[in-house]
Amino acid sequence: MKIHFFLILLWKFVYCVSFFSFENRSESQKCELRHRGKNVKFPKQFLFGVSTAAYQIEGAWNEDGKSPSIWDTYTHLHPERIADHSNGDNAAESYHRFEQDLRALKELKVDFYRFSISWSRVLPKADTTSQSKKAIDYYNMVINTLLENNIQPMVTMFHYDMPDELSSFGGFTNDIIIKYFRFYADFLFKTFGDRVKKWITFNEPFDYCVPGYGNADFPPMVHAPGVADYLCLDNTLRAHASAFHLYKAKYFDSQKGKIGITISSRFYYNKNKESDEVVDRAMQYALGWLAHPIFGKSGNYPFIIIEDITSNSMREGLPWPRLKPFNFHWTKYIKGSADFLGLNYYTSRYVEIRDPPGGEIPSWEYDSRIKYSLDKKWKRAKSNWLYCVPNGLEDILRWIRDNYNNVEVYITENGWSDDGELVDLDRIGFLKAHLQAVLNALNDGCNVTHYSHWSLIDNFEWNMGFTEKFGLYYLNMTSRNKERVAKHSAHYYKSIIESRKIPSSDNFV
Structure with missing residues (x-):
């Protein structure tokens, strides 16, 4: 005692x-945002959650019939590309230790848990000719257990880990991926849709298309910028719309769920304080590229993108544009094909026009003609790309409100990286400031209804391996039992969920 x-x-x-x-x-090292608006509490219907992804936490990479994903193959063949030469073979072992994740979820008292299903685990051959009963049993257990504990499951169908089987014929550059994904989605709706009411088709298409098919930083390591990465984005939109319409036609009447897509984006500020044209250009080349065809009025890519790439393609001597506008059929099919917009927001940048354009010819960098910069007052996380800019979250929610008819927004990821310390006051500061940004946006009429923190536990962070930690719970990687230990930020987040208010960061314990 x-x-x-x-x-x-x-x-x-x-x-x-x-x-x-x-x-x-000093003021330059703080991460904070002032309250705006009269409401100081989140509305009762606003939901709080946490997010994870299958490859990053499940482990058991070759058990129960699971086939390799592109991330299994990539990390095994190229350990030198991972900061600590690690991989997701074991990770947090959530495939065998979900009860430990559940304990953390219950401690936090979250309303929902966003997780992804491993395509290559449930369908080892990528199609429905081979189905893993043990994998199906696992995800059924996860879903049922969450519901038994009053936690809503929010399921991401694809979170980077494409079955390696599909890479043999081009992956997302081959439009046959639309059929494969449609049948995969059909399988998921049929198997789990009686209990899962919130679906996300794809997580961050820009972040697997451009690194995977453009600059070759991610699997499948294709280097064809301005061409293959654009095909990937194009086919992702078509596959998403195909799954959406399948659900509405075949399952919605009985299941009554919602289906959306998650897009990552920063917000951009005008460095030279002249015209907002550069801000709109930057937003269209980031969020608008994928959001505009679904949520915009035209049902097509932003006009500025079509115009830029068409004129650049002609200048390069090509007989066709590297990115074709959608025809009438696909415009009608893609427009409106989501019940909500999932938003992953982490940070922001200053922008200005780059003249002459930078990057390879062709490439996304060359087509966009944008130069990015930072403010030295912004506080940096462990990740070299992540700076605390909470007003960017408030402003991007307003931008969505004004440009996409105030569509319902789920914030599906928002988080801070460090070395994994338990006394993670910087993460608390980040949480406090960004939830204030959400509350400010709500007070300003933005239709944001969900907030999900990344991540529940420390996990495998792609090319950075286990060198950067985003979890509310510390993962003891050297322990036999892989304990999850609550950090200070977990207690802070719990206090917000319980009170529906943002407490000062010094009185939450």
Whole structure:
């Protein structure tokens, strides 16, 4: 009993010292945002959750008939491309340790849990000719257990881990992927849709298309910028719309669920304070590229993108544009093909026109003609790309409101990286500021209804391996039991969920 009391006193001392240093940083090192609007609480219907992805936490990469995904093959053949030469073979072992994840979810008291299903685990041959009963049983267990504990499942169908089988004929550059994905989606709706009411078709298409098929930083390591990455984005939109219409025609009447797509985007600020044209250009080349065909009035790519790429293609001597506008059939088919817009927001940038254009010819960088920069006052996370810009989240929600008829928005990822410390006051500061941005946007009439923090636990962070940690829970990778240990940020997030208010970061314990 005395030891327990001593540990509590020690924990309080460490917290107070850490918080004192946190509060006494220079203004340039803080991550905060002022409250705007009269409402200080989140509405009762607003939902809080956390997110994960199958490859990043499940492990069991070759068990129960699972076939390799492109990330299995990539990390096995190219360990030198991962910062610590690690892989997702074991990761957090969530395939065998879901009860530990559930314990964390219950402690947080989240309303929903966003997770992804491994395509190559449930359908080892990528089509429905081979189905893994044990994998189906696993996901049924996850879904049923969540519901038993009043936690809504939110399922992402594709989170980077395409079955390696599909790479043999071009992956997302071959339009046959539309049929494969449609049959995969049909399988998911039929198997789990009686209980899953919120579906996300694809997570961050830009972030697997451009690195995977453009600059070859991600699997399948295709280097064809301005061509293959554009085909990937194009076929992803078609596959998404195909799954959406399948659900509406075949399953909606009985299942009554919602289906959307998650797009990642920063918000952009005008560095030279002259015209907002450069801000709109940057937003169209980021969020608008994928959102405009679905949520915009035209049902097609933003006009500026079509115009730029068509004229550049002609200048390069091509007889056709590297990105073709959708024809009448696909315009009608894609327009309106989502019940909500999933948004992954982490950070922002300043922008200006780059003249002459940078990047390879052709490439997304060359076509967009945008130069990015930072503000030295922005606080940086462990990730070299991640800076705390909470006003960017508020502004991007307004931009969506104004450009896409105030479509319903789920914030499906938002988070901060560090070294995995338990006293993670920087993550608390990030959480506080960004949830304030969401509340400000709500007060300004934005139709945002869900917030999901990335991530529940520390996990495999793609090319950075386990060198960067985003979790609310620390993952003990060296332990036999892979314990999940609550960080200070977990307690802070729980206090927000319980009170529906944003407490000051010094009084949540």
